Structure formats: C-alpha cells, structure tokens
Amino acid sequence: MTTIILPNNWAPRPDQRPLWIYMENGGTRAVEVAHRRWGKDDIALHYTATAAQQRIGNYWHMLPQFNQCRKAIWEAVNPHTGKRRIDEAFPATIRAKIRESDMFIEFKSGSCWQLVGSDNYNALVGSPPIGIVYSEYALSDPQSWAYLSPxxxxxxxxxxxxxxxxGNNHYKRLYDFAKVAPGWFAELLPATKTPVFTPEQLQKIKLEMIGAHGEDLGEALFNQEYHCSFEGAQPGAYYNKQMILANKEGRITDVPWTSGLEVYxxxxxxxxxxxxxxxxxFTGQQVxxxxYYEGSGYGLEHYAKELKSRPYVYGDHYMPHDAAVRELSSGEFAKSRQEVAEELGIRPVVIVQRARDNQAVMTGIGSVRNILSRCWFDKTKCWQGISALEGYRAEYNEDKKIMSNHPEHTWESHGADAFRTFAVGYSTTLGTKKQGGDFRKGSRGTWRST
Structure with a gap:
C-alpha cells in the first residue's frame, strides 16, 4: 500500500503559518488579504486536501466567474515545478475519479472537490458544501456568501x-468585520512583510507597472497589488472617484425611510x-x-411580494425598455413585463429607453457620474448595490494591455445597470416632477398610497 503524507510535498512558509495553524486548529472563517504571488491558492488547495480526508463532504474552490476556473486553477502550472497545481495538491493516489468537463474530483475518502464561480453558485445541484475557498473574493459576487453562509x-x-x-469594497468591509468578530481570522500581508520578493525586485516591478500604465495608475496598481492598499482605485472602475468621495463625505451612512415621501x-x-x-x-436636490434588492431566477410575482412586504408608499416604478417587450405567457395573449407588473400592483411603470449601442451606454455612465454627488446611501440596506457601483468597470483587454471602451459583464453589472435606469430616467422624466423641492406622498392607487 502506498503511503502519502498531506500536504503533499509542501509545507507552509513561516508567513503562511498563522493562516494554516488557524484552519488546522478548527477555524471556520478566515480572511487573508495578501499581495500578488503570495501563494493564496496554493495554501487553500493544500489545506482542502487535508480537510477532505478528515471530514467527508463536498468542497468548493470558488472564483469570481466560472469561465475563469479552468485557466486560473484547473490547468494552472506551478512555474517552479512544471506540474499542475491540482496534481500537486491532490495527488493521483488520493483520487478516485476526475471529471475534466466540470472540473470535479472525487477522492477515495468519499469527499468531492469542484471548481465553481460566484456567478453560478445557485445553479449547482447536489449536496451543499462543507468547505468553501473564495479565491479573489474582492471581485466575487458578495450575494453568493449571503446565500451560502447559512x-x-x-x-x-x-x-x-x-x-x-x-478598492474600498465588500472585501474591505469583510476584512474590517473579521478583525473584530469573535472566532474569525483576519490578516493583511503586504509584500514588504513576506520573503517572496526582495526590495530590489519590488522596485523593479513598480517601475515596470509605471512604464506600462503611467505614473498615477501604475503606482496605484502597485500599491494595490503589492502593498494591499484598499485606497487605490480599481483599474477601469467607472464610479470609483465618485464612490470614494461619497464615503469621505459621509454619504454612505444610515439613511432612514421618511414616511411622508413617496419611494420610487x-x-x-x-x-x-x-x-x-x-x-x-427625493427631497430638494438630495437623492x-x-x-436595494437583488434576486435571480424569479418571476415578477416574487418582486411584487418583495415590494408589498415593505412599508413604503410608492411613486413610479422605472424599468428599462425590455419591460415593454411582449413575451409568451400562460394566458391567451402574450403580455409584456410592464403589463404583468401593473396587474400585480407594481404601477405605474415608466419605461426608460435603454442604450441601444455602446456610445449610449457610455452616455448613461456619464449621467450616473453626474448625479452620484447628490446621492446618500444607506450603508446597511444598500451594501450589495454599493459594492456593485464600486466594482462596475471597463473590460480589460489582455492582448493590448489596455481598458476596453465598454463595460465588463460581471455580477456588478446588474446593480449598476439599474442605477443607470435611475440616472437616465431622472434626467429625462423624473427630474421635471419636483414640486416645492420635495416629492410628496401621492394618490396613485398603489400599495399603501392614500
């Protein structure tokens, strides 16, 4: 019988040991903010290999998007050994079955491991996981953790x-929470506190990044990637400056509902x-x-119930142009989602013309930028939407090493697109409705209106 010791031909470095020891001693919630090339996925894969032998169950390694999994982990090769990282962490002697198609490994112990994306977590079937690695959680959909944590x-x-x-997004908030939460592990490791790079190497990397991206962006990227700075702008983030300013000015705070004003x-x-x-x-010039609410895979009946469950008096409901498109339904006639919504009590619906080309999208993004200075956000109820606005960004062209002139479609797109519905709708219709500086409670026949 072959004997194998796990972790397989690997041991944590001294700077990796605090995280390893915490997990080995039964820790269940760890937040590790570490510089580029620290070995974050290595330590996670090797720990999962040991955990899967000790407790039988399903284990997930989750990247921000499922389409990143194969290149980033499944086919990734350790440049120091020339071997695939999954083969190093999960040697063939402990594997019973491997499925290339869905990047799945079954171990002889009975446990299973799979690569998944935070963009498809709720589409997976089978037994729920008992261990999850969130790789690059700063770019992941935080709704996935809200769904999986229970x-x-x-x-x-x-x-x-x-x-x-x-940037100062949901990962920063989770790190701040973990620093004070009982039982959680939190650590921040810049490159100056680990042995991975010498000072000379770091200086060379910094100069190369400045040469590739310009002084301001290059230095900001270096501070983000190697000094673990949360202050720098996300590369290509459309609303980063505006959201940083909102935070500095105290406009991301407690924003209570005012019962005398309609909710749009x-x-x-x-x-x-x-x-x-x-x-x-809306009151005066203040938004x-x-x-904020986000759901997936539901019909309009679900969202009607969500609106009814809140104590708000509603004004208009602004939807993008596709709400007016007629669709096949269970009735005799095809109905648009606007018609279905109004039948469910979501009325009146105002259709906002959505951008038909990329230039119109960029114009809408400009409208959002212009109005964000007037917005106050409730930090508790809107945290997920705030993260979406902070992370909404241009797609990066890997070949040309530049930002593309169009948004990247990620989980942030949904919240950002809904906010663009507001900005465009406000500039074309809503901004003309002010009376006496306030939006007043009306009589429209909607829920809880008088």
Whole structure:
C-alpha cells in the first residue's frame, strides 16, 4: 500500500503559518488579504486536501466567474515545478475519479472537490458544501456568501476568503468585520512583510507597472497589488472617484425611510440573470437611496411580494425598455413585463429607453457620474448595490494591455445597470416632477398610497 503524507510535498512558509495553524486548529472563517504571488491558492488547495480526508463532504474552490476556473486553477502550472497545481495538491493516489468537463474530483475518502464561480453558485445541484475557498473574493459576487453562509453555519463548515485588495469594497468591509468578530481570522500581508520578493525586485516591478500604465495608475496598481492598499482605485472602475468621495463625505451612512415621501423604484430586469431594484426618495436636490434588492431566477410575482412586504408608499416604478417587450405567457395573449407588473400592483411603470449601442451606454455612465454627488446611501440596506457601483468597470483587454471602451459583464453589472435606469430616467422624466423641492406622498392607487 502506498503511503502519502498531506500536504503533499509542501509545507507552509513561516508567513503562511498563522493562516494554516488557524484552519488546522478548527477555524471556520478566515480572511487573508495578501499581495500578488503570495501563494493564496496554493495554501487553500493544500489545506482542502487535508480537510477532505478528515471530514467527508463536498468542497468548493470558488472564483469570481466560472469561465475563469479552468485557466486560473484547473490547468494552472506551478512555474517552479512544471506540474499542475491540482496534481500537486491532490495527488493521483488520493483520487478516485476526475471529471475534466466540470472540473470535479472525487477522492477515495468519499469527499468531492469542484471548481465553481460566484456567478453560478445557485445553479449547482447536489449536496451543499462543507468547505468553501473564495479565491479573489474582492471581485466575487458578495450575494453568493449571503446565500451560502447559512448553509455553512448549519453544517459546521468553513470558509476561507483569499484575495488581493480591490478598492474600498465588500472585501474591505469583510476584512474590517473579521478583525473584530469573535472566532474569525483576519490578516493583511503586504509584500514588504513576506520573503517572496526582495526590495530590489519590488522596485523593479513598480517601475515596470509605471512604464506600462503611467505614473498615477501604475503606482496605484502597485500599491494595490503589492502593498494591499484598499485606497487605490480599481483599474477601469467607472464610479470609483465618485464612490470614494461619497464615503469621505459621509454619504454612505444610515439613511432612514421618511414616511411622508413617496419611494420610487428603479429596475434592471433579468430571468436567468439577476433582477435588481433600487429604492429612492427625493427631497430638494438630495437623492436618498434607502434600500436595494437583488434576486435571480424569479418571476415578477416574487418582486411584487418583495415590494408589498415593505412599508413604503410608492411613486413610479422605472424599468428599462425590455419591460415593454411582449413575451409568451400562460394566458391567451402574450403580455409584456410592464403589463404583468401593473396587474400585480407594481404601477405605474415608466419605461426608460435603454442604450441601444455602446456610445449610449457610455452616455448613461456619464449621467450616473453626474448625479452620484447628490446621492446618500444607506450603508446597511444598500451594501450589495454599493459594492456593485464600486466594482462596475471597463473590460480589460489582455492582448493590448489596455481598458476596453465598454463595460465588463460581471455580477456588478446588474446593480449598476439599474442605477443607470435611475440616472437616465431622472434626467429625462423624473427630474421635471419636483414640486416645492420635495416629492410628496401621492394618490396613485398603489400599495399603501392614500
């Protein structure tokens, strides 16, 4: 019989030992902010290999997007050994079966491991996981953790969040929470505190990044990637400056609902993709963003119930142009989602013409930038939408090493598109409705209106 010791031909470095020891001693929630090339995925894969032999269950290694999994992990080769990283962490002697198609490994112990994306977590079938590695959580959909955390709480499972910093977003908030939460592990390791790079190498990397991206962006990227700075702008993020300013000015705070003002909603519609809704009130020139909701895979009946469950008096409901498109339904006639929504009590619906080409999209992005200085966000109810606005970014062209002139479609797109519905709708219709500086409670026959 072949004997193998796990971790396989690997041991944590001294700077990796605090995280390793915490997990080995039964830790269940770890947040590791570490510089580029620290070995975040290596330590996570090797720990999962040991955990899968000790407790039988399903283990997930989750990247921001499923289409990243094969190149980033499944086919990734360790440049120091020339071997695939999964073969190093999960040697053939402990594997019973491997499926290349869906990047799945079954171990002889009975445990299973699979690569997944935070963009398709709710589409996976089978037994729920008892261990999850969030790789590059700063770029992942935080709704996935909101969905999965109760599962791990119930089954006593663990989660490890590993990432470099990406601006003052949901990962920064999770790190700040982990620093003070009982039982959580939190660590921030810049390159100056590990043996991976010498000072001379870091200086060379910095100069190369400045040469490739210019002094301001290059230095900001270096500080983000190697000094783990949360202050720098995300490369290509459309609203980074505006959201940083909102935070500095105290406009991301507690924003209570005012019962004397109507609540207006602004939507991005999806079925397989997420449907997102922003809830806003207006007083004078101030936009109060009081609530946010996001769901996936539901019909309009679900969102009607969500709206009814809130104590708000509603004004208009702003939806993108595709709400007016007629679709096949269970009735005799095809109905648009606008008609279905109004039958469910979501009325009146105002259709906002959505951008028909990339230039119009960029014009809408400009409208959002212009109005963000007037917005106040409730930090608790809108945290997910805030993260979407902070992370909404241009697609990066790997071949040309430049930002493309169009947005990247990620989980942030849904919340950002719904906010663009607001900005465009406000500039074309909503901004003309002000009376006496306030939006007043009206009589429209909608829920809880008088």
């Amino acid at each position: 599962i791990l709480e119930e089954n006593g499972g663990w989660a490890m969040f590993i990432s470099t910093s990406r 909603t602004f939507w991005d519609l999806g079925v397989d993709d997420s449907t997102t809704i922003w809830f806003m009130q 109060r963003v009081i609530d």
